[in-house]
Amino acid sequence: MAVSPKRTIPGGEMTKSGLIEEVARRTPHISKKDTEVVVNTIFDAMIESLRLGDRIEIRGFGSFQVKTREAREGRNPKTGEPVHISAKRTPFFKVGKELKEMVDDSPDLPEEGPVQREASA
Amino acid sequence: MTKAEIVEQIYERVGFSKKEAAELVEKVFEIIKNTLAEGEKVKISGFGNFVVRHKNARKGRNPQTGQEILLEERKVLTFKPSLVLKNVLNEAEEQGETDAGESSL
Helix, strand or coil, rough: CCCCCCCCCCCEEEEHHHHHHHHHHCCCCCCHHHHHHHHHHEEEHHHHHHHHHCEEEEECCCCEEEEEEECCCECCCCCEEEEEEEEEEEEEEEEEHHHHHHHHHHCCCCCCCCCCCCCCC | CCHHHHHCCCHHHCCCCCHHHEEEHHHHHHHHHHHHCCCCEEEEEEEEEEEEEEECCCCECCCCCCEEEEEECCEEEEECCCCHHHHHHHHHHHHHHHHHHCCCC
């Protein structure tokens, strides 16, 4: 099976399926199906860990931590009407030293115009 | 949770040997890192997006001494959690609140 070579494009993006492709390409002794299961398991395990309030530390990459935002009285910015915002838990990511330096040295992004289709995950 | 614990999970849930699981976990994070280092974003549906952002140079202050310093132009990595992840984190708590308010048991 031919696998297209990895090309990175500054300003481009890699999705989870792209990640699976790339892992599969680099581990030819493991089937793509298995690779997919493993990648999904990694993120499932991380989500579960965060759900339980655990901190995740991936050396060289970064750490994830859940912080609680207190309930507060907010305002609807359109109408000015006061609204109650209940407490919520939000995940935070802190980049690790190694990755931080790698990213800072990354090639400049093409700056023309808004990057197309910035849909949230 | 550490990388070793993720490996353990794969060993338990998927049945890979620990050696294989460790190799795969290592590869996954390495690929994500290298991709980001090339200025590409990484979008993991159900988890979140990692995006490299360019920050312009600006004047800042050392919060301890109040001394003005020049922060050089730089690139930083940001993580935007997916809605799915944010919802997962708040399910349990919402449930807890409802239970406390209207306990039927």
